[in-house]
Amino acid sequence: DAGVIQSPRHEVTEMGQEVTLRCKPISGHDYLFWYRQTMMRGLELLIYFNNNVPIDDSGMPEDRFSAKMPNASFSTLKIQPSEPRDSAVYFCASSLSFGLSYEQYFGPGTRLTVT
Amino acid sequence: AQSVSQHNHHVILSEAASLELGCNYSYGGTVNLFWYVQYPGQHLQLLLKYFSGDPLVKGIKGFEAEFIKSKFSFNLRKPSVQWSDTAEYFCAVNPVGAGNMLTFGGGTRLMVKP
Numbered sequence: 001d002a003g004v005i006q007s008p009r010h011e012v013t014e015m016g017q018e019v020t021l022r023c024k025p026i027s028g029h030d031y032l033f034w035y036r037q038t039m040m041r042g043l044e045l046l047i048y049f050n051n052n053v054p055i056d057d058s059g060m061p062e063d064r065f066s067a068k069m070p071n072a073s074f075s076t077l078k079i080q081p082s083e084p085r086d087s088a089v090y091f092c093a094s095s096l097s098f099g100l101s102y103e104q105y106f107g108p109g110t111r112l113t114v115t
Numbered sequence: 116a117q118s119v120s121q122h123n124h125h126v127i128l129s130e131a132a133s134l135e136l137g138c139n140y141s142y143g144g145t146v147n148l149f150w151y152v153q154y155p156g157q158h159l160q161l162l163l164k165y166f167s168g169d170p171l172v173k174g175i176k177g178f179e180a181e182f183i184k185s186k187f188s189f190n191l192r193k194p195s196v197q198w199s200d201t202a203e204y205f206c207a208v209n210p211v212g213a214g215n216m217l218t219f220g221g222g223t224r225l226m227v228k229p
Contacts, residue, residue: 031215042221043159043205050214091158095215102147102209104217106158 004107006092012113018080021110024073025094033093033104034067034077043091049075050097082114117142119208119220127226128196136191136223138180138206147209148189149217150180154202162204165189176200198229 005024013019025032033048047057052069060067064083069075079086089111093104120139128134140146150162163174170182180191189206203224207217 033216043219045216045219048216055214056216093159097215102215102217103149103161103164104159104215106160108158 004092004094004105006090006107006110008110009108010111010113012115013082014115015083016081017114018078019082019086019112019114021077021079021090021092021112023075023077023092023107025075025092026096026105027073029094029096029105030072031095031097031104032069032075033095034075035091035093036088037091037109038088046077079112082112084114087112087114117208117210117218119206119218121204121206121220121223123223124221125224125226127228129228130198131195132227134191134193134196134200134225136204136206136225138189138191138220140187140189140206140208140218142187142208142210145211147211148180148182149207149209150174150178150189150191151205151207151219152202153205153222159205162191196225196227198227201225201227 007022034046036044046059047067049069067077089109091109092107095104118141122137148165151159152162153159163172165172165182173179178193182189203222205222206220209217
């Protein structure tokens with residue numbers, strides 16, 4: 001298996017632009033998580049899905065952030081409009097509830113820089 | 116809500132020194148416990164996990180962790196660190212019955228001097 005795939009790996013954009021981050025979870029996994037990592041705030045859970053349904057989005061910073069999971073193999077995290085304080089590494093992770101594993105597998109991350 | 120505390124934010128060791136990183140959680144029920152490692156510029160990878168049974172868990176690369184229920188702790192240890200262990204280490208907790216969500220600690224940055 002290719003693991004969790006994220007694109008793009010790096011994104012540089014100007015303040016006010018729309019940014020879309022993409023994630024393909026491991027095939028068969030039924031949970032998907034979006035995290036943000038910064039030096040100041042560490043690793044933060046933004047939102048997670050179970051069977052494509054958002055379960056908890058309390059970590060989403062504000063209305064500028066939105067996430068969707070239209071099917072089991074694809075999710076997007078959108079920031080509109082972007083701001084310099086959104087600069088961070090965004091990780092996607094997936095896991096499988098069957099077998100009670102609970103282990104999350106992380107993607108390589110998208111490094112976002114907003115200027 | 117549960118929380119996870121990693122009291123050591125930065126640790127600097129020389130090669131061959133012994134390592135112990137602290138992890139405490141606040142949750143009264145049954146938990147599953149994890150340690151993840153993040154090497155510089157890379158994503159988080161699972162180091163070891165505890166679900167049940169022997170409270171001393173052995174993971175990859177010579178790491179081990181001990182679950183002490185009475186202390187709500189799950190400390191990570193390695194008898195002799197190497198320069199390649201330089202990384203950030205995250206403890207995570209999954210309360211049983213909470214689905215697959217993990218609560219992560221703030222992380223501990225380990226630097227091993229050659």
